[in-house]
Amino acid sequence: MRVRFAPAPTGFLHLGSARTALFNWLAARHAGGTFLLRVEDTDLERSRQELVDVIYEALEWLGLDWDEDPVRQSDRIDAHQEAVDRLLIEGLAYWSDPVPEADRERVGGRAYDPADRDRDLGPGPGRAVRFRVPEEGAVGWTDMIRGEISFELANLEDFVIRRADGSPTFFIANAVDDAAMGVTDVIRGEDLINVTPKQLLLRDAIGAGAEPLRLAHLPLIVNEQRKKLSKRRDDVSLLDYRERGFLPEAMVNYLALLGWGPPDGVEVRTDPLREFPPMFRVEDVNDSSAFFDQKKLRFVNGEHLRALGVAHFAERARPWFDREPWSDRYHAETFGRIAGEVQTRVETLSEVPGYVDFLFLPEPEEDPVAWAKVMVPEAGPWLDAVISGCEAWPWESAELYERTMALAEASGTSRKKFQAPVRVALTGRTVGPPLFESMEILGRDETLRRLRSARGRLGEPTPDGPG
RNA sequence: GCCCCCAUCGUCCAGCGGCCUAGGACGCCUCCCUUUCAAGGAGGUAACACGGGUUCGAAUCCCGUUGGGGGUGCCA
Numbered sequence: 001m002r003v004r005f006a007p008a009p010t011g012f013l014h015l016g017s018a019r020t021a022l023f024n025w026l027a028a029r030h031a032g033g034t035f036l037l038r039v040e041d042t043d044l045e046r047s048r049q050e051l052v053d054v055i056y057e058a059l060e061w062l063g064l065d066w067d068e069d070p071v072r073q074s075d076r077i078d079a080h081q082e083a084v085d086r087l088l089i090e091g092l093a094y095w096s097d098p099v100p101e102a103d104r105e106r107v108g109g110r111a112y113d114p115a116d117r118d119r120d121l122g123p124g125p126g127r128a129v130r131f132r133v134p135e136e137g138a139v140g141w142t143d144m145i146r147g148e149i150s151f152e153l154a155n156l157e158d159f160v161i162r163r164a165d166g167s168p169t170f171f172i173a174n175a176v177d178d179a180a181m182g183v184t185d186v187i188r189g190e191d192l193i194n195v196t197p198k199q200l201l202l203r204d205a206i207g208a209g210a211e212p213l214r215l216a217h218l219p220l221i222v223n224e225q226r227k228k229l230s231k232r233r234d235d236v237s238l239l240d241y242r243e244r245g246f247l248p249e250a251m252v253n254y255l256a257l258l259g260w261g262p263p264d265g266v267e268v269r270t271d272p273l274r275e276f277p278p279m280f281r282v283e284d285v286n287d288s289s290a291f292f293d294q295k296k297l298r299f300v301n302g303e304h305l306r307a308l309g310v311a312h313f314a315e316r317a318r319p320w321f322d323r324e325p326w327s328d329r330y331h332a333e334t335f336g337r338i339a340g341e342v343q344t345r346v347e348t349l350s351e352v353p354g355y356v357d358f359l360f361l362p363e364p365e366e367d368p369v370a371w372a373k374v375m376v377p378e379a380g381p382w383l384d385a386v387i388s389g390c391e392a393w394p395w396e397s398a399e400l401y402e403r404t405m406a407l408a409e410a411s412g413t414s415r416k417k418f419q420a421p422v423r424v425a426l427t428g429r430t431v432g433p434p435l436f437e438s439m440e441i442l443g444r445d446e447t448l449r450r451l452r453s454a455r456g457r458l459g460e461p462t463p464d465g466p467g
Numbered sequence: 468g469c470c471c472c473c474a475u476c477g478u479c480c481a482g483c484g485g486c487c488u489a490g491g492a493c494g495c496c497u498c499c500c501u502u503u504c505a506a507g508g509a510g511g512u513a514a515c516a517c518g519g520g521u522u523c524g525a526a527u528c529c530c531g532u533u534g535g536g537g538g539u540g541c542c543a
Contacts, residue, residue: 008543040543098541111540128541146472155470163541170543194471194538219473226535254479257492261480265491286480288473289536296479296493306506344506355504401502408502419502431504 001033003185004178005059005066008040009051012237013058015292016189016221016229019255023218023285024187025064026256029277036181037070042173047074058238061248063273071181073173080168083176083206084129084161092205093161095121096130110157117158129162131171131202139197144185144216144282151197159198175199179208187216187282190289191228216282219259220289229292241297245320245348249273250301256280257300258290268303302347314339317352324353329360337441341433355433359441364428364450371424375458379421382411383455386422387448395444397436404436425454 005021007013013021028035039055041047052072059066087093096116099107107113117132133156140150161172178186178199196215203209220228229236241251253272261267262279269275305313314336321330335356342355358364385407393403408418423435426447432438439447 006543010543043542046543096541126541130541149471151470157539160541165541167541169541174543189537190472191537192543195543217472220537222536224478228537257479259480261492263481265481267480267492290480291478293478293493299493302506341505345504405502415502423503427503429503433504435502 001028001031001184002036002182003028003033003187004036004038004181004183006038006040006174006188007055008043009046009048009055011051011054012239013055014229014231014236015238015255016236018058018062018238018251019221019258020188020218021059021064022062022252022255023260023280023282026277026280027185027187027282028067030280033185034067035065036068036183037066038177038181039070039072039074040170040173041072041074042077042167042170047072054239061239061242062252063248071177073177076173076177076180077168079180080173080176081162083172084168087131087161087205088129090205091132093129093131094119094158095123095127096158096160097121097124097127098164112158114158126164128160128164130158131161131198131205133158133201139200141196141200141213141215144187144214145219145285146217146287149193149196151194153197156197156201161202171195171198172202175202175206175208178213179203179206183213184211185214185216185282187218190217190220193217216285218285219287221258221292222289223292226289226291234292235294243350245350245352246297246301247304247316247349250297250304253304254297254300257296258292259286260284268300270304270307298347305346305349306343308343310340310343311336313343317342317349320349321353324357326357326360331360334359334441338433338437341437345433358427358429358432359438364426366424366428367430370428370430374417374420374424374430375454376421377459378413380455380458382407382413382418383421383425383451383458385411387451387455390439390444390448390451395440397434397440400436400439421454421458422451426450 003024005017005024007017007021025035027033037055037059039052041052056070084093088095094117096112099111099113104110107115112130116130121127134153137153138150139153139156140148143149159171160169162168196217200209200213203213223229223234235241238251242248249270249272253267253269256272256276257267260280262269262276263284264279308316314332317335317339318332321327321335324330338356338359342352345355346352386404389403389407390400393399404419404422405415408415411418419435420430423432424430426435426438426442442450
């Protein structure tokens with residue numbers, strides 16, 4: 001069994017393409033088959049190396065390895081031309097002139113004149129080669145996902161296989177290359193269903209139809225409006241997700257859940273690339289479109305993040321610190337002390353620095369809303385109590401916890417309210433990693449400095465007793 | 468317009484004629500845990516588009532309607 005992933009180099013790998021690549025890869029690995037790569041760079045614009053490299057980079061990031069040297073369609077033009085010539089000689093294709101917009105009514109609204117079929121024209125300026133579609137009958141196939149699909153030939157126009165500029169089109173290139181590469185199973189997006197009759201016809205015409213091709217058309221991935229993901233309004237570039245802090249294993253895991261699900265119902269897998277192949281069958285793929293749900297993706301990513309060992313998590317988060325303006329202050333050992341606590345609180349790696357920046361910054365980045373909310377007048381005495389406590393307490397998180405909570409009890413307020421001003425004074429925010437671990441890491445001196453600073457800005461200490 | 472595909476909770480996946488008073492997951496809500504926020508635990512909310520058949524029996528099969536999507540290029 002040989003499958004192929006055949007993207008056009010557009011400068012980014014589309015999420016839908018990534019899913020197609022994944023399903024082809026899964027099918028191949030399941031069957032012990034061969035996963036091939038063909039770069040469809042027929043257009044010269046698209047054959048720029050850097051555009052092609054993006055595809056390799058994206059596949060490598062996901063961990064989808066291919067088996068033979070990638071085929072560059074641009075290297076195969078001679079074979080495509082030869083096929084077109086042969087079809088011309090055999091009378092299965094013919095030269096055709098374009099019909100100007102104004103005259104289209106005369107030819108049934110088409111862009112070409114069907115009468116050209118019998119004119120026996122030769123090459124000429126502006127003249128393209130069209131495939132002679134039989135007038136009667138139907139082309140169909142049994143789709144591995146959708147079952148019987150069939151098209152009346154009467155509805156199919158004679159399509160171009162060589163443009164006026166001499167270049168072969170996608171239809172012929174595809175048919176010729178699939179045959180040459182020995183492709184046995186084609187797994188691609190549903191948007192290609194309607195070109196399938198053309199490719200089947202050509203496959204037959206070039207004499208490659210002996211072994212019937214097995215076809216599977218995957219449901220489209222859609223946005224909240226149920227439309228095909230568009231480059232313009234949706235986040236469709238796979239590699240952008242890497243930049244946003246998603247793990248490749250989470251992307252693979254989530255993408256596999258779009259149109260398919262593991263038969264045992266366990267959706268999140270620590271190692272989807274190893275666990276899915278044995279259970280993946282194209283026949284089981286769903287046939288209706290799937291919404292790309294960022295929320296669920298985030299959940300899946302969070303699960304993968306939490307499944308990482310703490311050290312590994314810290315390592316993976318490292319690049320995100322490098323992007324911070326204060327990256328030179330980052331200290332791996334310091335982060336390592338709190339990484340485990342951060343790990344359960346983030347869903348993407350990009351959120352990590354924001355959780356612990358106060359440990360590295362000379363001054364915590366203060367959230368004015370948080371300050372206004374917790375620095376109420378009663379907070380003065382609370383801070384005073386914590387400050388004097390901190391001057392003497394043993395500097396260890398469990399101790400700090402016990403003693404601060406004892407002060408909270410004594411204050412008559414809730415623990416929650418009591419800790420809030422302390423947290424804001426130290427971290428600048430109302431939410432963050434556990435407070436006492438943070439204090440321990442910050443150290444006695446820095447903790448006191450920040451508490452005093454906040455206390456100073458809160459206002460004068462209030463004298464004891466009712467005023 | 469024409470061609471093709473699709474139709475189960477808001478979303479993703481189960482269900483392939485009786486096991487369905489329709490199951491799981493995300494989300495959302497409630498509670499527990501709790502130094503914040505998470506994580507974790509326990510609950511809850513919520514769906515077979517509609518109409519005809521077929522059948523003893525239909526979410527499951529057939530037909531139609533409606534709705535959605537894709538394609539209609541000398542792009543791929």
